[in-house]
Structures are given as structure tokens and as C-alpha cells.
Amino acid sequence: MLMKGNEVIGEAAIRAGCRYFFGYPITPQTELAEYLAKKMPKVGGLCLQAESEVAAINMVLGCNASGERAFTSSSSPGVSLKSEGISYIIGSDLPCVIVNVQRGGPGLGGIQPAQSDYLQATKALGHGDQHFIVLAPAYVQEIATLMGEAFDLADIYRTPVMLLADGALGQMMEPVDFEAKKQRTLPEKTWAACGHGNKREHNVVNSLYISPEVLEQTVLARFERYKLIEEKEVMYDGYMTEDADICIVSYGITARIAKTAVKAAREKGIKAGLFRPITLWPYPKKQLSALADKVKKFLVVEMNMGQMVDDVKVATDCRRPVEFFGRTGGIIPTPDEILAKIEEMNGGAD
Amino acid sequence: MSNILLAGFGGQGILFAGKQIVLAGMKLGKNVSWLPSYGPEMRGGTCNCSVIVEDEPIGSPLVTKPDILLAFNTPSFDKFESKVVKGGMLFVDSSLVSKKSERDDIKAYYIPATELADENGLPGMANVIMLGFIVKKTGLFDEEFFKESLNSGIPASKAHLAAANHKALEIGFGYEC
Numbered sequence: 001m002l003m004k005g006n007e008v009i010g011e012a013a014i015r016a017g018c019r020y021f022f023g024y025p026i027t028p029q030t031e032l033a034e035y036l037a038k039k040m041p042k043v044g045g046l047c048l049q050a051e052s053e054v055a056a057i058n059m060v061l062g063c064n065a066s067g068e069r070a071f072t073s074s075s076s077p078g079v080s081l082k083s084e085g086i087s088y089i090i091g092s093d094l095p096c097v098i099v100n101v102q103r104g105g106p107g108l109g110g111i112q113p114a115q116s117d118y119l120q121a122t123k124a125l126g127h128g129d130q131h132f133i134v135l136a137p138a139y140v141q142e143i144a145t146l147m148g149e150a151f152d153l154a155d156i157y158r159t160p161v162m163l164l165a166d167g168a169l170g171q172m173m174e175p176v177d178f179e180a181k182k183q184r185t186l187p188e189k190t191w192a193a194c195g196h197g198n199k200r201e202h203n204v205v206n207s208l209y210i211s212p213e214v215l216e217q218t219v220l221a222r223f224e225r226y227k228l229i230e231e232k233e234v235m236y237d238g239y240m241t242e243d244a245d246i247c248i249v250s251y252g253i254t255a256r257i258a259k260t261a262v263k264a265a266r267e268k269g270i271k272a273g274l275f276r277p278i279t280l281w282p283y284p285k286k287q288l289s290a291l292a293d294k295v296k297k298f299l300v301v302e303m304n305m306g307q308m309v310d311d312v313k314v315a316t317d318c319r320r321p322v323e324f325f326g327r328t329g330g331i332i333p334t335p336d337e338i339l340a341k342i343e344e345m346n347g348g349a350d
Numbered sequence: 351m352s353n354i355l356l357a358g359f360g361g362q363g364i365l366f367a368g369k370q371i372v373l374a375g376m377k378l379g380k381n382v383s384w385l386p387s388y389g390p391e392m393r394g395g396t397c398n399c400s401v402i403v404e405d406e407p408i409g410s411p412l413v414t415k416p417d418i419l420l421a422f423n424t425p426s427f428d429k430f431e432s433k434v435v436k437g438g439m440l441f442v443d444s445s446l447v448s449k450k451s452e453r454d455d456i457k458a459y460y461i462p463a464t465e466l467a468d469e470n471g472l473p474g475m476a477n478v479i480m481l482g483f484i485v486k487k488t489g490l491f492d493e494e495f496f497k498e499s500l501n502s503g504i505p506a507s508k509a510h511l512a513a514a515n516h517k518a519l520e521i522g523f524g525y526e527c
Contacts, residue, residue, distance in 0.1 A: 002372060002376055002384075028388060168385060171385060171386055172383055172384060172385040172386075173369065173383065174382065174383050174411075175382065253411075257409055257410040258409075259409045260409030263409070334410070334412070334414050336414075
């Protein structure tokens with residue numbers, strides 16, 4: 001099936017059993033809401049255009065609190081608006097899926113593809129001690145599998161999961177197979193605030209804890225879950241890293257462009273490779289650290305000003321030089337530009 | 351196999367034409383990708399579409415150095431003609447673009463697709479005529495196969511245009527220049 005990335009997000013959500021979408025339109029992800037507006041009623045679901053991003057994320061909070069799968073989607077400026085709600089969802093230990101089809105920033109920025117929300121997504125989208133899982137697809141096919149994974153991971157760990165895409169992935173069409181996702185065993189939602197005919201105590205979904213001792217305990221318990229996520233849910237991909245001297249570290253759409261550059265470098269006799277984090281949080285620290293034993297230099301390639309560079313330095317204990325190449329503001333780097341940087345790092349072009 | 355760039359005005363069916371190439375490639379089991387320019391695009395504004403049909407997995411979906419360029423207006427010709435790779439192919443709708451390429455390292459074809467469409471009672475189908483022409487000249491796909499593929503690519507709401515699409519395709523297949 002040939003589909004647009006944005007539509008695949010919607011279809012994968014429906015196939016994951018999600019029946020509730022709350023959003024507010026913004027380029028370049030609006031086709032997603034358009035798709036769901038058509039499809040959700042046909043499967044007995046609801047696609048609602050809220051009055052604002054803030055309203056949409058709070059509707060998602062309420063819907064997930066009742067135990068239903070619900071998600072929201074936006075692009076960069078809209079995701080910033082959702083940040084308060086996302087922190088509340090974390091504080092309430094609710095599962096939730098958030099899609100960010102990134103565009104250039106800061107401010108209203110532009111509408112072309114970017115990856116300049118990396119730090120926002122992986123470090124501190126909302127206030128408080130918090131993390132959430134961030135998945136970065138590089139292919140339309142991967143959107144289909146990761147979107148399904150996002151709902152499962154959210155339910156298993158009672159945490160928001162963000163699908164961090166970009167305008168190009170959202171807009172492009174590629175063949176997609178929705179059957180590729182592996183099945184997971186999901187826990188029962190015993191905590192859900194839903195009807196029970198007075199057969200049990202009321203469940204309360206809340207993020208307010210006035211007593212610091214109690215609040216600290218909730219945070220510590222959550223960080224125990226984060227530890228589990230870091231142990232069990234790291235995803236990454238590698239290409240020709242085995243004998244690489246120069247290893248590119250890149251994610252999402254940029255990683256596939258970098259892959260083309262790696263192939264071109266290999267043809268020129270330069271031993272280049274590519275390491276692609278698929279989970280941006282949890283970050284594949286151990287795997288990168290192991291690579292640092294083998295490669296001579298790292299090159300981070302992103303569509304931003306180098307937001308992932310520090311993560312690579314920390315993961316590798318700065319044992320190897322980490323250089324950066326990127327374009328920002330909505331410009332997609334070309335394989336040639338990346339290749340030129342690889343050649344420069346290799347001691348200049350022939 | 352091919353990096354193809356289709357460029358012209360919004361409303362000329364650039365994105366549709368690109369999608370037909372991708373659909374046909376997918377049916378042959380090739381790796382394919384389709385990436386439109388998007389944003390403040392509108393009828394009459396500029397519009398382009400990167401299409402890749404390859405045996406290998408596709409890296410960058412953005413076509414910056416096309417093997418095949420379809421130029422449906424003068425701004426597109428001006429912007430992309432120099433980007434065509436050596437040995438590549440350039441297809442120009444000569445009804446709308448009066449310029450000729452001065453390069454001798456590419457093959458350039460000029461087809462008055464818009465006039466052919468209008469003369470044959472197929473207004474708005476210059477894109478499909480062009481598709482027929484490039485399919486024949488590039489040998490990307492078998493003609494009959496592509497016709498069948500186009501059939502399945504027409505949305506249900508446009509099913510009544512199937513015969514017109516076939517006619518347009520045949521004109522493209524048959525055009526000599």
C-alpha cells in the first residue's frame with residue numbers, strides 16, 4: 001500500500017485500537033487529522049478538532065484516564081503549547097501518544113522539515129522530574145510499526161510516548177505494510193477511572209501531591225520504571241559500522257540521507273558508517289559507547305544546530321572527537337554536503 | 351534506477367503524475383518514494399515532486415540531481431535544467447516553455463503536451479500525455495503495464511475519467527519529436 005507518512009500515523013493508530021484523536025490543525029501534519037476525520041467515524045471512533053492545542057492535550061489526558069487509547073498530534077509550535085498538559089499526564093502516570101511532525105523554529109518558524117525539537121523532546125518538554133519515550137522513525141514503514149509500538153509502550157509503562165517525525169516524513173509517500181508490528185502482552189488497566197458499578201474503590205487520577213514525602217515517592221517510583229525502560233526498550237540501527245573509521249550518528253529522515261552519503265564515501269574508499277538511534281529516549285548509550293572503542297571519529301548529522309552532539313559525547317565519554325554537520329530552518333541536507341564533511345574529516349578530498 | 355523530478359505550476363497534476371510513476375514502480379517490486387514540495391503551494395504557484403524508483407533501499411527522498419526532469423513551466427526549467435545529471439533526460443512541455451537546453455551532455459525532449467491535450471479535448475491532462483511520452487522514451491515501464499497501473503491509480507471519484515486518461519496516455523506513447 002502506498003501512503004503518505006501523515007496518513008500512516010492515523011491508520012497505524014486505528015490499527016492499534018485507538019479510537020480517540022484530539023488535535024488542532026497545523027502544517028505539516030494536517031493530513032493526519034484529515035485522514036482520521038474520515039476514518040474514525042467508520043470504526044466507531046472520534047476525531048475531534050479542539051479549540052486549541054491546550055484543549056486537545058487535556059482531552060487526551062481525560063480520555064486516557066478513563067483507560068481508552070487516545071492520542072494527539074501537532075507540529076513544533078503546537079507541541080510547545082501542549083507541554084503543560086504533557087507534564088500533567090506524566091504526573092498522573094497515564095499512557096498517552098503524542099506525535100510531533102517537526103517544522104523549523106523557533107517561534108512560529110517555518111513549515112519545512114526540521115529536527116530542532118530534539119532537546120525539547122528528549123530533555124524537558126514539560127516541568128518536573130520527567131522523561132518519556134521518544135521514537136524517531138526514518139521511513140514511512142517505520143512510522144507504521146513505531147506508532148503501534150508507541151501505544152503498547154505507553155500502556156506497559158504508563159507514560160507518554162512521542163513519535164518524533166518531521167515534515168518530510170509526514171509528507172512523503174512510501175509503500176507500507178501494517179502487519180509488520182510485533183505483538184506485545186499488555187497489562188490490565190486496573191487504575192483507569194471508568195465505570196465499575198461500585199464493585200471496587202474509586203480510582204483517582206491526579207498529579208497533585210501536597211506532601212513532599214508523598215510526591216517524592218511517586219517520582220522515585222516513576223524513575224524505577226524509567227530504569228526498566230532504559231534497560232529493555234532501547235532501539236537502534238547500524239549500517240557498515242563494523243569497520244568504520246568515521247561513524248555518523250543521525251536519526252529520522254536525516255539518517256537515511258546520511259546513509260546515502262556513507263555509501264558514496266565507501267565508494268571513494270573512505271570507511272564510513274552510520275549509527276541510527278531509533279529511541280531518542282532511552283538513548284542507546286551502551287551501543288554508542290561500544291562503537292567508540294572501534295571508530296576514530298563521530299559525526300553527528302541533524303536538521304538543527306547540533307542538539308544531539310552532547311548526547312553522543314556523554315554516551316562515549318568524549319573518548320573520540322565528535323563533529324557536527326547540519327542544516328536548519330527547514331533545509332534538508334543533501335548527501336553531497338554530508339559526503340563533503342566526511343571527506344574533510346578524512347583529511348580532505350582527493 | 352531513477353531519480354525523477356517533476357516540476358511546474360500547482361494545478362497541472364504534477365503530484366498526480368509523480369504518484370503514478372511510484373505506483374507502477376511499487377507494482378514491479380521496486381523501492382519507491384514520493385516527496386512533494388509543500389507549504390504555501392497553490393493553483394498557479396510553483397510545485398514540484400521528487401520521485402525515486404530504485405532497486406536498492408532509498409536513502410534521501412529528496413531529488414536534487416535528477417536523472418529525469420519533467421519541466422512543465424519556465425521557472426522550473428530555469429531552476430532545475432542545470433541540475434540534471436550528465437547523461438540524464440530532460441522533458442519539457444514546449445507549449446509552456448519556449449526555452450531550449452544548451453547542454454550537450456543530456457538528452458532533451460520537447461513535447462507540446464498542453465496543446466496536444468487541448469486539441470484532443472483533454473484539458474488538464476498534459477501531465478498524463480507527458481507520462482505516456484516519458485514512459486516510452488525512458489523505457490521505465492512497459493506501455494501496457496503502465497496503462498493498467500494508471501487505471502488502478504485513478505481514485506474512485508475520478509473513475510469516469512479513465513477513458514480520457516487512456517487517450518492521453520496513448521497520445522504520449524505515440525508522439526514523435
